[in-house]
Amino acid sequence: MSDADIWQWSAVETAAAVKARRVSAVEVATAHIARLHAANPALNAVVVDLTDQALEAARACDRAQAAGEALGLLHGVPVTVKINIDVEGQANSNGVVALANNIASGDAPVTANFRAAGAVILGLTNTPEFSLRTFTDNPLHGLTLNPWDRAVTCGGSSGGAASSVAAGIGAIAHGNDIGGSLRGPAHCCGVSTIKSTQGRVPAFNPSAPTERPLMAQLMSTQGPLAREVAGVRLGLEAMSRRDPRDTFQAPAPLIGPPVEGPIKVAVAPIPADMETDPRVMALIGQAARHLADAGYEVCEVETPDISVAWKLWADLIVTEIETLQGAGMRSMGSPDFLQVIEGFIRLATVLDGPGYMAAIAQRSRVIREWVMFLETYPLILAPVSVKPPWPVNADLGGDAAVREIFWNDFRFTSAISVLGLPAAATPVGLVDGHPVAAQIIGRRFREDLCLDAAAAIEARVGVLSRQLWAR
Template sequence: MTSAPIWQWSAVDTAEAIRAGRASAVEVASAHIERLHAANPALNAVVVDLSDLALRAAEAADRKQASGAALDLLHGVPVTIKINIDVEGQANSNGVVAFADNIAPGDSAVAGNLRAAGAIILGLTNTPEFSFRGFTDNPLHGLTLNPWDKAITCGGSSGGAAASVAAGIGTIAHGNDIGGSLRAPANWNGVATIKPTQGRIPAYNPSAPVERPPMAQLMSCQGALAREVADVRLALEVMCRRDIRDPWWVPAPLLPAGTAGPVKVAVAKVPPDMDPDAEVVVMVGEAARHLADAGYEILDVDIPDIAAPWKLWADLLVTEIATLQEAQIRDVASPDFIRTLDGMMRMATVLGAEAYMKAIALRSRVLREWLVFLETCPLIVAPVSVVRTPGVNADLDGDDAMGKFLGHDTRFTTALSVLGLPVAVAPVGLVGGHPVGVQLIASRYREDICLDAAAAIEARVGVMAKQLWAREAG
């Protein structure tokens, strides 16, 4: 067991220490609450403080342990929940002033799975309005800052989740992703994550008045962010447990770590129209070298085209918003959000009924091309963003800012969202003092390949948050 402060322990080490009696759940919760109150005021990452409830839950966890009852995987482990899913008795506001009193009548599938596994919920983390921006700011809870540098974005929409766990508030942060909302914040806060295969983790909110549009259901997924890859793997194991309320959930077994023989890897080449920052491209090459050192076989091959899936993602998402959600959004959204919504509308085509159906059909062809490629080359390394970390609220910098951010800077991220493939993010290093990571893409239900590669990179790079804490300690 490490001699570091309790709040710096990994989720794996925390669970082991509590099970072994080396620390009580109350001691662990108290250490994380102290860290929350010390670090969060400068970040505004946790916007609903559940410290009192967390301490009561920790006391109950210690009583359960003393009784000799069987303990689940996350017994006593502190976590945070993104404020856009239901936690019973709390408001699922989704960053929208009009939803400030949307009290959840029960737990969402993910919150229920975490609680059932023994996790202690410390608080709810911030998200942009409607969780539809890549920058975490809203008129209800305000702006969340990046713990590495307050001049750069923490990303979105799981920006509060990534900033909190990087800062040492909780060991695991829940988030979700429909266009990079797990992966971009992980990249810019120096933490690890996985966007799992669509259907891997159940999703359901008892407070939801209506179902989401069809492609939003197929593109959105729940997931975890953590400082260490082993913690992401542990969280995935808990989060993916069955919940009958999600008809898309698939009972696919989680495959263990380790793959026989060297895994073939393709390194994505950046299309010439994307005009990348050279330092970011260097980091993608560094990730490939780390994998080569770990025994992976790096191939010089072209990955499938990302332009077609990006166009599908943009057109399908925007069409569903325009058809079913835009009027309600405009009635309650802030002027800043309306500007970003207008930018999304400009970057895509709102499809008619026939074109919408043809686009959904085309998705199967594009996904088939990726699956065929991944059958012989099981792993792809790609950037999250091809440029350095943008500033706070950079999507408000002109009429074309939203289209540039989603269609140029993070195209590799948004394009993959339409395919439902598993994608991990692993930190690789610092560019200008700011974290940069890579995406690790595998075939359906092969999260093990993604996470194995992320762990191989982490073994050579180290845990990025420790550099952040060393900087803080001075």
């Protein structure tokens, strides 16, 4: 057990300490609540404080343990939940002023699974409006800041989640990802995450008046962020508990069969039209060497076309937004949000009915190309962003800024969402004192392989939050 303060313990250390009765759930919750109240005012990462409920949940954990009841994976572990999924009795606002009183009548599957695992929910974390920007700011709850540097973004849309867990508020943070909303914040805040395979973690919001569009359902995934890869693995296991309300959830094992080694890792080539920061790319190269040192066979080969996948992602999501959601967003969104979303719509192609159906059909072909490539190379190493974290609200610089961020900087991240493949993100170092992450893309339902590789990188890079706290 670490000699650090309780709030600095990993999720795995915390769960083990509570189960071994070296510390009570109430002691753990009290330490994290104190950290929340000390660190959060400067960050605005947790925007709904649930500390009274957290203390009661911690007391219930201690009573259950004293009674000899079975303990869950996260018994007594403090966590946070993003404000775009339902927590019974709380508003699922999704960062939108008009939804400030959208009170959830029940828990979303992730929330229910956290509770079933014995987790203690400290609060709800911030997101941009409609969870559709790579920057976490909204007129309801305000701007969330990066604990490394107030001048650069914490990312989005799970920016509050990444900022809070990096700062030591909670051991695991819930987030979700439809185009990089887990991996981008992990990159910006120096934490680890996994975008799970579509169908791995159940999703459903009782408060939602209608179902999401088809491709949004097929591209959006729920997942954990943590300071350590082991915490991400533990959070994923807890989140993945079956929930029949998700019609796409698949009962796949969390650990797959062994892969004959050495496992081949393809280093994704950078398209010639991408402008990159050489310091970021040097760290990606260093990550490749870390994997080679760990026994992986690192290969410089051509991967399927990332640009084709990105264009497919953009066209499908924009078509659904424009056709089914645009009117509501335009009536409820702030000027800043509308500026960004209109720029994103102009960046893509709004498809007609036949074009939309043809794009869905093309998606199967593109996924097949990647799946077949992964038969030979079970993992792919790629950047999350080819540049360091952006200045706060850099996407408000007009259409050119939106294009630079989405098409140039973030291409490798958004494109993977349309494929439904798992992708872990983990820090690989600092550029000018700001974190940088790599992502490891894997075979369907082989999150275990992605996290194994991320852990190999972490073993050589270290846990960046410890450097943050030491400053």
